[in-house]
Amino acid sequence: MRGRSAEEVLEGCxxxxxxxxxxxxxxxxxxxxxMSPDEVFARLRGKGVDRVTVYRMLDAFFxxxxxxxxxxxxxxxxxxxxxVHHGHCHPHFTCRVCGAVECLSDVALPRVRARRGYHVEEQxxxxxxxxxxxxxxxxxx
Amino acid sequence: MRGRSAEEVLEGCxxxxxxxxxxxxxxxxxxxxxMSPDEVFARLRGKGVDRVTVYRMLDAFFxxxxxxxxxxxxxxxxxxxxxVHHGHCHPHFTCRVCGAVECLSDVALPRVRARRGYHVEEQxxxxxxxxxxxxxxxxxx
DNA sequence: ATGGCAGTTGCAACTGAGTTGCGTTTGGGT
DNA sequence: ACCCAAACGCAACTCAGTTGCAACTGCCAT
Numbered sequence: 658m659r660g661r662s663a664e665e666v667l668e669g670c671x672x673x674x675x676x677x678x679x680x681x682x683x684x685x686x687x688x689x690x691x692m693s694p695d696e697v698f699a700r701l702r703g704k705g706v707d708r709v710t711v712y713r714m715l716d717a718f719f720x721x722x723x724x725x726x727x728x729x730x731x732x733x734x735x736x737x738x739x740x741v742h743h744g745h746c747h748p749h750f751t752c753r754v755c756g757a758v759e760c761l762s763d764v765a766l767p768r769v770r771a772r773r774g775y776h777v778e779e780q781x782x783x784x785x786x787x788x789x790x791x792x793x794x795x796x797x798x
Numbered sequence: 799m800r801g802r803s804a805e806e807v808l809e810g811c812x813x814x815x816x817x818x819x820x821x822x823x824x825x826x827x828x829x830x831x832x833m834s835p836d837e838v839f840a841r842l843r844g845k846g847v848d849r850v851t852v853y854r855m856l857d858a859f860f861x862x863x864x865x866x867x868x869x870x871x872x873x874x875x876x877x878x879x880x881x882v883h884h885g886h887c888h889p890h891f892t893c894r895v896c897g898a899v900e901c902l903s904d905v906a907l908p909r910v911r912a913r914r915g916y917h918v919e920e921q922x923x924x925x926x927x928x929x930x931x932x933x934x935x936x937x938x939x
Numbered sequence: 940a941t942g943g944c945a946g947t948t949g950c951a952a953c954t955g956a957g958t959t960g961c962g963t964t965t966g967g968g969t
Numbered sequence: 970a971c972c973c974a975a976a977c978g979c980a981a982c983t984c985a986g987t988t989g990c991a992a993c994t995g996c997c998a999t
Contacts, residue, residue, distance in 0.1 A: 672975090672976095673965085673966050673967075673974095673975060673976065674966075674967095675965080675966075675975095675976065675977085677976090677977080678976090693956095694956080694957080695955090695956080705978090706977090706978095707977070707978050707979070708957095708978095709957090709958080709959095709977080709978070709979080710976080710977055710978070712956090712957065712958080713976080713977080714976090717976090728869055731956095732955095732956065732957095733956085733957085748910050750913075750916065750918075753919065761910065761913070764910055764911070764913075769889045769902065769905055769907075769923060769925050770905070771925075771927070772891075772902070772905075772930070773930065774929075774930030774933055774934065775891065775927060775928070775929055775930050775933065776927045776928040776933050777925055777926075777927040778894065778926055778927040778928070779925075779926045779927070780923065780924065780925050780926070781923070781924045781926075782910060782921065782922070782923050782924075783921065783922045783923075783924070784910050784912075784918055784920075784921045785918075785919055785920045785921070785922075786912070786916060786917045786918040786919040786920070787916070787917040787919070788915075788916055789913070789914065789915030789916050792915055792916065792917050793915065813946090813947095814945095814946060814947065814994085814995050814996075815995075815996095816946095816947065816948080816994080816995075818947090818948080819947090834985095835985080835986080836984095836985080846949090847948090847949095848948070848949050848950070849949095849986095850948080850949070850950080850986090850987080850988095851947085851948055851949070853985090853986065853987080854947080854948080855947095855948095858947090872985095873984095873985065873986095874985085874986085940999105941998105941999085942997105942998090942999085943996105943997095943998090943999100944994100944995105944996100944997095945994105945995095945996095945997105946993105946994085946995080946996100947992105947993080947994075947995085948991105948992080948993070948994090949990105949991090949992080949993095950989105950990090950991090950992100951988105951989095951990095952987105952988085952989090953986105953987075953988075953989095954985105954986085954987070954988090955984105955985095955986090955987100956983105956984090956985090956986105957982105957983085957984085957985105958981105958982075958983070958984095959980100959981085959982075959983090960979105960980095960981090960982100961978105961979090961980095962977105962978095962979095963976105963977080963978080963979100964975105964976080964977065964978090965973105965974105965975085965976075965977085966973105966974095966975080966976085967972105967973100967974100967975100968971105968972095968973095968974105969970105969971085969972085
């Protein structure tokens with residue numbers, strides 16, 4: 658996925674290249690961290706994009722596998738952080754102080770072994786704590 | 799915590815022993831699997847317990863550390879599954895077919911190492927798939 | 940035992956994320 | 970250029986969870 662333009666990515670998965678989608682996809686790729694639908698909507702405000710459309714675009718991206726979805730921080734978040742597909746997973750870190758969410762793409766993820774008879778399909782790991790910036794600012798106290 | 803009566807548990811953490819709390823705590827301990835506030839409310843229906851009170855009792859139990867809270871399956875769930883305290887964690891399994899959630903208390907949980915400067919406080923692991931019963935019934939197909 | 944009060948509860952109204960229905964617009968294949 | 974499924978905007982709705990407030994009740998001190 659990295660190295661391909663937003664246009665190519667949309668084309669490659671059969672999604673129409675509308676102005677809103679291109680804008681959203683580029684935004685997510687630049688953000689490099691999971692964004693909530695609300696954050697997305699706030700940034701698109703004034704561009705004539707509806708709240709519902711944001712949800713639908715994000716869902717479409719997720720369905721197409723070009724974005725991954727996490728549930729951290731009380732609401733859903735979406736991220737385009739390379740090599741994304743269904744079932745893919747890496748840990749996500751949520752800062753208790755500033756609320757920021759990050760993908761720990763570089764952290765190895767040990768898979769839980771299934772119990773007898775169980776069929777594991779995907780796995781998510783959420784880590785909560787204080788991020789480096791807030792720690793340095795004494796926010797962890 | 800195991801081996802102590804519900805009354806002793808409440809007493810031990812400074813919570814008043816009201817009829818509703820005792821009933822709820824006993825229910826959670828018998829359930830042995832995470833229950834959503836709604837499931838709890840459904841079971842207490844007719845007992846004159848308000849929906850808001852259910853939320854508040856669950857929060858109080860969680861604050862007191864006698865119950866743990868997970869976010870699996872789109873809504874919050876609470877479980878009293880022994881040896882519970884803040885920051886404690888074990889994987890939780892959600893069945894894609896029947897929606898049931900289980901604690902995998904017996905599964906070893908490898909901890910994610912923090913990045914430089916980060917301060918990890920708690921970690922949750924969610925596993926999604928098909929449970930043994932649904933697999934056997936062919937639900938995973 | 941009883942009096943007081945902080946902790947707890949019930950009710951009603953609210954919030955905020957996400958969904959649904961439907962009529963209109965538009966990308967892109969022919 | 971034409972057409973139609975896909976995409977969009979709007980409005981109204983659902984559902985989980987929260988807040989404010991008045992009434993009630995464990996439980997501790999007297």
